[in-house]
Amino acid sequence: MTLTSEKRWSIAIHGGAGTMRPEIMDETMQADYKAALSAALDAGVAVLEAGGRAMDAVTAAVIALEDDPHFNAARGAVFTYNGINELDAAVMDGRTRAAGAASGLRHVRNPVTLARAVMEAGPHVFLSGAGAEEFGRDHGIETCDPDWFATPERWRQLEELKAKKLGWFDVDLKYGTVGAVACDGEGHVAAATSTGGLTGKRWGRIGDSPVIGAGTYADDRSCAVSATGAGEFFIREGVAHEIGARMRLAGESAQQAADTVIGEVGALGGDGGVIVAAPDGSTAFAFNTPGMYRGRADSTGLREVAIFAARH
Numbered sequence: 001m002t003l004t005s006e007k008r009w010s011i012a013i014h015g016g017a018g019t020m021r022p023e024i025m026d027e028t029m030q031a032d033y034k035a036a037l038s039a040a041l042d043a044g045v046a047v048l049e050a051g052g053r054a055m056d057a058v059t060a061a062v063i064a065l066e067d068d069p070h071f072n073a074a075r076g077a078v079f080t081y082n083g084i085n086e087l088d089a090a091v092m093d094g095r096t097r098a099a100g101a102a103s104g105l106r107h108v109r110n111p112v113t114l115a116r117a118v119m120e121a122g123p124h125v126f127l128s129g130a131g132a133e134e135f136g137r138d139h140g141i142e143t144c145d146p147d148w149f150a151t152p153e154r155w156r157q158l159e160e161l162k163a164k165k166l167g168w169f170d171v172d173l174k175y176g177t178v179g180a181v182a183c184d185g186e187g188h189v190a191a192a193t194s195t196g197g198l199t200g201k202r203w204g205r206i207g208d209s210p211v212i213g214a215g216t217y218a219d220d221r222s223c224a225v226s227a228t229g230a231g232e233f234f235i236r237e238g239v240a241h242e243i244g245a246r247m248r249l250a251g252e253s254a255q256q257a258a259d260t261v262i263g264e265v266g267a268l269g270g271d272g273g274v275i276v277a278a279p280d281g282s283t284a285f286a287f288n289t290p291g292m293y294r295g296r297a298d299s300t301g302l303r304e305v306a307i308f309a310a311r312h
Contacts, residue, residue, distance in 0.1 A: 007183075007185050007186065007187045007281065008183070008185075008280070008281030008298055008299050008300060009048040009049075009054075009182070009183055009184050009185045009281060009298060009299045010048075010182065010183045010277055010281045010282070010283050010296065010297070010298035010299070010302075011041065011044040011045060011048060011057055011058070011061065011180060011181070011182040011183075011277065011283075011296065011297055011298070012180070012181050012182075012275040012276070012277055012283040012284075012285065012294070012295070012296040013037065013040050013041055013044065013061050013062075013065070013178070013179065013180045013181075013275065013294065013295050013296070014177070014178065014179050014180075014226065014228055014273065014275045014285075014292055014293060014294045014295075015033070015036070015037055015040075015065060015070070015071045015176070015178050015293030015294070016071060016072060016176035016177050016178065016228050016292070016293055017228045017229055017271070017272050017273040017287045017289040017291065017292035017293075018176075018271075018289050018290070018291065018292075019289065019290055019291070020289075020290060020291030020292075020293070020307055020308060021290050021291065021308065022308060025307070030307060032070065033070055033293055033307060034305045034307070036065075036068045036070045036071070037293055037294070037295040037305040038295065038305050039064055039068070040061045040062075040064035040065045040068070040178075040180070040295070041061065041295045041296070041297055041303070041305065042064075043060040043061050043063070043064040044057040044058065044060050044061035044180055044182060044297075045057075045297050046060070047060050048182065048184055048185070048299070049299075051184075051185055052184065053184050053186075053188065053190070054093075054094070054182040054183055054184040054188050054189055054190035054224070054277075055091070055093050055116075055190040055192075057180070057182040057184065057190070058091070058180035058181060058182050058190045058191060058192040058224075059091070059112055059113070059116055059192055061180035061182075061192075062089075062110075062112040062178055062179065062180050062192045062193070062194050063110050063112060063113070065178035065180075065194070066109075066110050066111065066112060066178065066194050067110070069151050069153075071176055071178045071293070072154075072176020072177065072178075072195060072196045072197075073087070073089075073111070073176065073177065073178040073194040073195050073196055074087060074109065074110060074111060074149060074194065074196070075148060075149055075151070076149070076151050076154065076176075076196070077149045077154065077195075077196025077197075078154050078157060078158070078176065078196045078197060078198065078199040078200075078201075079150075079154055079155060079157075079158040079199065079200070080197070080200065080201050080202065081158075081162075081200045081201065081202045082202075083155075083158065084106065084146065085106065085146060085149040085150065085196055086103075086104050086105065086106060086196070086197060086201070086204075087103075087104075087105040087106070087108065087111045087149070087194070087195070087196055087197075088101075088102065088103040088104070088105070088111065088194070088195050088196075088197065088206060088207065088209050088210040089101065089102055089105075089111035089112045089114065089115040089192070089193065089194040089195070089209065089210060090102075090115050090191075090192070090193050090209060090210040090211070090212060090215065090216040091112060091115045091116045091119055091190070091191065091192045091193075091216070092119075092190065092191050092192075092212060092216055092217055092218040092224070093119065093188075093190050093218060094188055094189035094190055094191075094218035094219050094220040094223075094224055094279070095188045095220055097218070097219055098119050098120075099119055099125050099212045099216075099218075100115045100116055100117065100118030100119025100120070100122070100125060100126075101115050101118065101125060101126040101127070101210040101211070101212060101216070102114045102115050102118055102126070102127050102128065102132040102136075102210060103126070103127075103128045103129070103132070103206045103210045104128045104129040104132070104204065104206070105129075105132060105133060105136075106133070106146055107133055107143045107144060107145075107146060108132075108133060108136055108141055108142070108143055108144075109142045109143060109144040109148065110141075110142065110194075111194050112192050112194045113141055113142070114132060114133075114135070114136045114141045115192070115194075115210070116192075117135070117136065117139045117141055118132070118135065121139050122135060122139075125212065126210065126212070128206075149196070154196075154199070157199045158199055158200060161199055161200040162200070176195065176196065176228075177193060177194070177195035177207075177209050177215070177226075177227070177228035177229075178193070178194050178195070178228075179191070179192060179193040179194070179209075179215075179216070179226025179227070179228065179275060180192050180226060180275075181218070181223075181224040181225060181226050181275050181276060181277035181283070182224065182277055183224070183277045183278065183279055183280075183281050185299075187220070187279045187280075188220055188279070189218050189219070189220055189223060189224035189277050189278070189279055190218050190224055191216050191217060191218040191224040191225055191226045191240070191277075192216070192226065193209045193210070193215050193216040193226045193227070193228075194209065195207065195209040195210075195228075197209075197231075198231075206231075207231025207232070207234075207235070208227055208229070208231035208232075208234035208235045208239065209227070209228075209231065211231075211235055212240075213238050213240055213241035214227070214231075214234050214235045214237075214238055214239055214240055214241070215227040215228075215231065215234055215235075215239070215240060216240055217240035217241050217243075217244055219244050219248070220279055221244075221248050222243075222244035222245070222247040222248040222278070222279075223243065223244050223247050223254055223257075223276050223277060223278045223279070224276070224277045224278075225239070225240035225243050225244065225258075225274055225275070225276050226240070226274065226275050227239050227240055227272060227273070227274045228272050228273055228274075228292070229265065229270060229271055229272010229273060229287075229289075230265075230270040230271050230272055232270070233265050233268050233269065233270025233271075233272075234265060234270065234272060236268060237261065237264055237265050237268065237270070239261055239262075239265060239274060240274070242257075242261045242264075243257045243258055243261050243274065243276060244257075246260060246261065247278065253278075253282070253284075254276040254277075254278045254282050254283065254284035255276075255282075255284040255286070257276070257284075258274050258276050258284045258285070258286035259286045261274070261286075262274060262286040262287060262288050263288070265288070266288045271288055271289050272287065272288070272289065273285065273286055273287025273288070273289060273292040273294075274286050274287070275294065275296075281298055281299070281300075283296045283298065287309070289309075290308065290309055291307050291308045291309060292307075292309075293307055294306055294307075
């Protein structure tokens with residue numbers, strides 16, 4: 001008997017969407033971001049090449065992005081209006097549609113690990129603040145001093161926002177959420193997303209990243225999605241679930257569904273993007289901003305990292 005049914009694995013990652021343009025990012029800066037994306041991609045690919053699960057691959061990729069100060073997640077997270085870092089994350093496993101999320105974290109070194117612990121070891125889906133951190137301590141999740149997250153550039157952005165009296169909106173219009181989606185060799189999909197939110201956010205604001213169905217979703221019947229953008233609009237659109245629903249119920253491809261839903265976000269007035277991985281191993285990117293830090297790889301040899309929108 002000849003084996004002809006080996007399934008294709010794939011992974012896609014993002015490091016945020018926004019106003020990135022070649023004229024404001026010199027070649028050295030572009031190279032730095034691409035190297036960071038490539039390292040995160042390597043972490044996820046290593047899991048999938050070894051026959052590992054999609055959930056392990058997306059966790060590994062997001063941890064790499066959280067640890068890199070280039071991105072607005074964990075180390076390198078933006079500051080709230082009151083000068084602290086508040087972190088959110090979520091994961092979802094497409095095999096069972098189990099999910100875990102946490103928000104308002106201040107001491108968890110890798111928020112994605114706490115979100116995964118919520119999914120795997122807790123009775124609830126979504127925890128917040130001190131309670132979430134208590135749960136993390138009870139389950140051996142690594143903590144750190146809040147100074148670990150702080151970087152001079154993020155502090156500068158907060159001071160700029162306050163000086164210009166820009167209100168609640170991010171100074172540079174960069175939605176620095178990080179995320180990963182993957183399909184493993186068994187055809188199972190998973191998603192993970194982590195963020196520091198918006199520069200200068202107030203009143204305990206929570207965006208779409210930890211909201212299951214908005215910024216994060218995975219379902220073996222359709223796809224896995226991780227989003228980045230103006231969270232209020234992504235929550236209102238139910239972006240991640242909407243993409244999956246279009247694929248499952250209307251038979252759209254990952255690219256068709258992603259393009260359509262990002263178009264609907266734009267019609268509401270929102271900006272941002274998504275990455276998608278389907279159980280057949282296909283992947284898709286869609287965004288309505290000038291750039292999105294992104295990368296993908298699969299078992300056919302596809303591998304790419306990119307920042308700016310393609311020019312046609």
